Amino acid sequence: MKKNFLSLMLLCALCACSSSDEEKDMTKPEVVESDTACPLECDTYHKGGTIPFKYLFKDNQELGNFNIEIHNNFDHHTHSGSAVECELGAQKQPQNPWVYNKSFEIPEGVSTYLAEEGIAIPTDIDAGDYHFMIRLTDKASWQQIKSVAIKIVDAE
Amino acid sequence: MTLTTILAATAMLFAANDSTIVLHGVTVVDAAKRDFQMKSSQNSVRVSQTYLEENVAGSLMQSLEGIPGVKAMSIGSGQSKPTIRGLGFNRMVVTEDGIKHEGQQWGDDHGLEMDQFAIDHAEVVKGPAALLHGSDAIGGVLNLFTNHVPVTPFEGAAQVFGRTNNGQIGFSAKVGGRHKRFFYRANMTFVDYADYKVPTDSIQYYSYYIRLKDRCLRNTAGKEQDGSVTLGYMHNGFHTDIRVSDSYSKSGFFANAHGLEVRLSDIDYDHSSRDIDLPYQWVNHLKVLSHTVWQNDRWMLEANLAYQKNMREEHSEPVSHGYMPIPDGSLERRFSKDTYTGKVGIRCGFASQHELRAGASVEHQRNKQSGWGFIIPSFTSTSAGAYVFDRYTVQENLILNAGMRYDHAHTHMHHYEDWYETPISATESVFKQRSAEMSRNFNSITWSAGINYGTGNWVFKANVGKSFRVPIPKELGADGINYHIFRYEKGNPQLDPEESYQLDCGIFWDNQVLTIQIDPYLNYFPNYIYMNPTPDYVEGLQLYNYAQSRVFRWGFEAQVDYAISSHWEAQLKGEYLYAEQLSGEKKGYTLPFSTPWSVDGGVKYLFDWKGKGFAGLNAHIVGTQNEIVPPEKTTKGHWTLNASAGKHFALGATTLKVALHADNLLNKRYYDHTSYYRLIDVPEPGRNFSLMVGLEF
Numbered sequence: 001m002k003k004n005f006l007s008l009m010l011l012c013a014l015c016a017c018s019s020s021d022e023e024k025d026m027t028k029p030e031v032v033e034s035d036t037a038c039p040l041e042c043d044t045y046h047k048g049g050t051i052p053f054k055y056l057f058k059d060n061q062e063l064g065n066f067n068i069e070i071h072n073n074f075d076h077h078t079h080s081g082s083a084v085e086c087e088l089g090a091q092k093q094p095q096n097p098w099v100y101n102k103s104f105e106i107p108e109g110v111s112t113y114l115a116e117e118g119i120a121i122p123t124d125i126d127a128g129d130y131h132f133m134i135r136l137t138d139k140a141s142w143q144q145i146k147s148v149a150i151k152i153v154d155a156e
Numbered sequence: 157m158t159l160t161t162i163l164a165a166t167a168m169l170f171a172a173n174d175s176t177i178v179l180h181g182v183t184v185v186d187a188a189k190r191d192f193q194m195k196s197s198q199n200s201v202r203v204s205q206t207y208l209e210e211n212v213a214g215s216l217m218q219s220l221e222g223i224p225g226v227k228a229m230s231i232g233s234g235q236s237k238p239t240i241r242g243l244g245f246n247r248m249v250v251t252e253d254g255i256k257h258e259g260q261q262w263g264d265d266h267g268l269e270m271d272q273f274a275i276d277h278a279e280v281v282k283g284p285a286a287l288l289h290g291s292d293a294i295g296g297v298l299n300l301f302t303n304h305v306p307v308t309p310f311e312g313a314a315q316v317f318g319r320t321n322n323g324q325i326g327f328s329a330k331v332g333g334r335h336k337r338f339f340y341r342a343n344m345t346f347v348d349y350a351d352y353k354v355p356t357d358s359i360q361y362y363s364y365y366i367r368l369k370d371r372c373l374r375n376t377a378g379k380e381q382d383g384s385v386t387l388g389y390m391h392n393g394f395h396t397d398i399r400v401s402d403s404y405s406k407s408g409f410f411a412n413a414h415g416l417e418v419r420l421s422d423i424d425y426d427h428s429s430r431d432i433d434l435p436y437q438w439v440n441h442l443k444v445l446s447h448t449v450w451q452n453d454r455w456m457l458e459a460n461l462a463y464q465k466n467m468r469e470e471h472s473e474p475v476s477h478g479y480m481p482i483p484d485g486s487l488e489r490r491f492s493k494d495t496y497t498g499k500v501g502i503r504c505g506f507a508s509q510h511e512l513r514a515g516a517s518v519e520h521q522r523n524k525q526s527g528w529g530f531i532i533p534s535f536t537s538t539s540a541g542a543y544v545f546d547r548y549t550v551q552e553n554l555i556l557n558a559g560m561r562y563d564h565a566h567t568h569m570h571h572y573e574d575w576y577e578t579p580i581s582a583t584e585s586v587f588k589q590r591s592a593e594m595s596r597n598f599n600s601i602t603w604s605a606g607i608n609y610g611t612g613n614w615v616f617k618a619n620v621g622k623s624f625r626v627p628i629p630k631e632l633g634a635d636g637i638n639y640h641i642f643r644y645e646k647g648n649p650q651l652d653p654e655e656s657y658q659l660d661c662g663i664f665w666d667n668q669v670l671t672i673q674i675d676p677y678l679n680y681f682p683n684y685i686y687m688n689p690t691p692d693y694v695e696g697l698q699l700y701n702y703a704q705s706r707v708f709r710w711g712f713e714a715q716v717d718y719a720i721s722s723h724w725e726a727q728l729k730g731e732y733l734y735a736e737q738l739s740g741e742k743k744g745y746t747l748p749f750s751t752p753w754s755v756d757g758g759v760k761y762l763f764d765w766k767g768k769g770f771a772g773l774n775a776h777i778v779g780t781q782n783e784i785v786p787p788e789k790t791t792k793g794h795w796t797l798n799a800s801a802g803k804h805f806a807l808g809a810t811t812l813k814v815a816l817h818a819d820n821l822l823n824k825r826y827y828d829h830t831s832y833y834r835l836i837d838v839p840e841p842g843r844n845f846s847l848m849v850g851l852e853f
Contacts, residue, residue, distance in 0.1 A: 135696070
């Protein structure tokens with residue numbers, strides 16, 4: 001019993017050595033920032049309109065999936081310290097805040113993907129400051145998060 | 157390990173005075189060192205009260221971090237959890253006087269719930285210890301002893317202490333006495349600390365930029381209040397005592413981030429560095445422990461009974477999240493856990509060379525949860541186990557041992573539904589079920605065998621053992637969002653008990669001047685329970701599901717002690733650990749929170765001038781950790797310079813003890829790979845001086 005176990009241990013040690021040169025992905029995917037991307041920090045949209053979401057995703061090996069989530073920032077619960085500081089509206093209690101949360105699949109086997117989605121903005125929601133969250137994974141399950149502050153205003 | 161634990165316990169109980177072998181002190185008897193090495197085929201380190209006093213830190217685990225292979229996973233300055241050889245949480249066991257200490261072991265954001273000043277001595281067993289402790293004792297066991305029996309009608313000690321980094325002030329006192337067959341002990345401890353300082357003006361996390369006021373980590377202040385009373389009776393080889401202890405702590409979480417989320421609040425945190433605002437937690441641990449030993453020349457009977465009540469509440473400012481509206485009140489989560497434990501053991505010698513031990517234990521647990529956040533369902537569990545163990549002294553310098561244990565565990569988890577509705581279509585909403593009603597039974601057979609061989613200046617040890625762990629309810633039944641870490645955690649009701657096989661070796665060499673110890677180990681898990689991050693999203697968050705994979709680990713600790721002269725001592729110690737997943741989706745990756753290599757070098761000057769004293773300097777070097785698994789970050793290596801000094805003064809019949817400690821003298825800014833705040837890029841505490849003045853009477 002003990003002998004078997006020792007040989008098992010030894011075997012494991014050898015396995016461990018031989019498999020260590022396998023290529024592991026240690027790099028996070030990238031949400032590429034550019035002027036043509038949308039939405040950008042401090043963008044304003046109208047109720048009943050559409051956010052023409054467009055971002056380029058990249059990974060060193062293979063992309064996973066992405067998710068878009070929009071939640072209100074009426075309580076100023078988070079703040080972005082990025083280069084652009086958006087002017088926030090007054091704090092307020094949410095009545096009927098917009099909650100958007102949808103996951104999207106990226107085709108298998110790609111390392112670059114241009115994501116484009118038209119996100120319809122409901123008409124009956126609270127106007128105000130919102131956070132537009134982009135979450136992106138790669139196949140190895142590294143995640144990249146990008147937060148964009150946007151403003152929803154009443155329809156013109 | 158069975159040996160050392162029981163021997164340690166009995167030695168403490170029956171010896172006329174404390175017979176602890178001082179491994180780290182100055183009065184080491186070489187024969188005693190060697191005897192200690194021959195006592196168990198496992199690697200264990202005994203920690204004396206002197207060591208604990210000289211190394212007193214913000215928490216017990218931080219005090220024990222100097223032991224190779226032992227690490228503290230810290231949350232803030234006053235709380236931390238232990239890991240042994242990189243395994244923590246439910247993969248190691250903490251015991252107090254032989255009874256498993258039951259907190260919320262699975263959580264990474266709270267501490268050990270133990271009064272470090274009540275502890276008489278401790279012992280760290282590295283490697284599998286399932287035989288004596290059943291489930292969870294995979295990485296090792298931290299045995300804490302609070303069972304010193306007073307020898308005089310009245311004795312006691314009082315200590316005041318403070319730390320500069322977090323403005324900690326504390327007071328601890330203990331008294332005890334023995335009157336013929338009866339004895340008593342009592343102790344209490346009060347600690348209060350402010351926000352702790354880090355050597356940086358700001359913290360950058362994702363795209364957030366958090367400015368710190370006076371380099372203080374907002375709202376990390378806390379306090380602790382502990383007390384205990386022991387009453388005992390001993391006569392003619394019979395000993396019984398009952399100990400009631402309570403440990404309460406309240407501490408704030410870093411205000412600018414709760415879990416992984418950056419927060420902005422209207423609370424004026426900078427108003428005081430000593431107050432505790434939201435988010436905060438409080439923990440209370442009540443323990444009633446009865447310990448009875450009855451022994452004569454041929455056998456020893458031991459019985460332990462314990463009741464533990466562990467309460468924990470976490471409060472934070474209510475905010476809406478996803479489909480969850482703003483909740484009422486600040487109670488985010490509450491856990492209330494009752495544990496009843498019973499243990500009996502017998503030890504007897506026969507045929508002069510054999511020492512046989514057998515024992516059985518039962519445990520019943522109930523854990524209820526409430527609050528608006530959900531991580532684990534309420535559950536009840538019942539387990540029972542029995543073991544037999546023989547130690548065979550072939551000759552004075554060759555000892556063999558072997559043992560076997562059987563355990564059965566039953567876990568029942570209760571269903572849980574969200575208190576708010578989640579839309580599932582354009583018109584329909586439901587209260588989503590996060591945990592289903594479920595029952596599981598688990599059986600495990602574990603074993604261990606070992607050898608001790610001493611020749612000349614050498615002692616060789618080898619131990620091979622199997623240990624296991626019953627999957628916890630979170631791993632079996634979680635199905636929801638963990639807003640702390642921003643992930644969707646999905647349990648797996650089909651998980652098997654996690655098993656681990658380990659081969660430990662110990663090589664010890666000692667002459668009067670030099671002591672060398674090397675403890676290598678190989679460890680294999682056929683089914684390590686791993687929370688595997690996936691590329692998928694559920695309800696807007698990354699899905700993590702529990703899976704089992706084959707894992708291989710190896711490592712070693714090494715220590716060299718050099719007694720240069722009667723005044724000078726030098727010490728060099730270090731540890732290395734490698735872990736790799738051999739199967740599953742993360743094949744080739746390491747395990748979470750992999751401990752980087754570290755080396756400690758120190759010199760100590762000893763003197764005797766109106767009482768014993770010492771002064772020492774130590775460099776602590778930690779390697780870079782590039783072996784990570786999503787979502788971790790690599791952590792750069794660092795080194796810190798630390799100093800300590802201590803002096804005893806005899807004042808009539810009493811002794812005055814002064815201990816001074818300086819950590820991170822150069823005020824280096826560094827990250828600890830296994831610290832809770834590492835995830836949000838908070839560096840470790842800056843320069844700190846601590847002072848303790850104690851009086852023993």
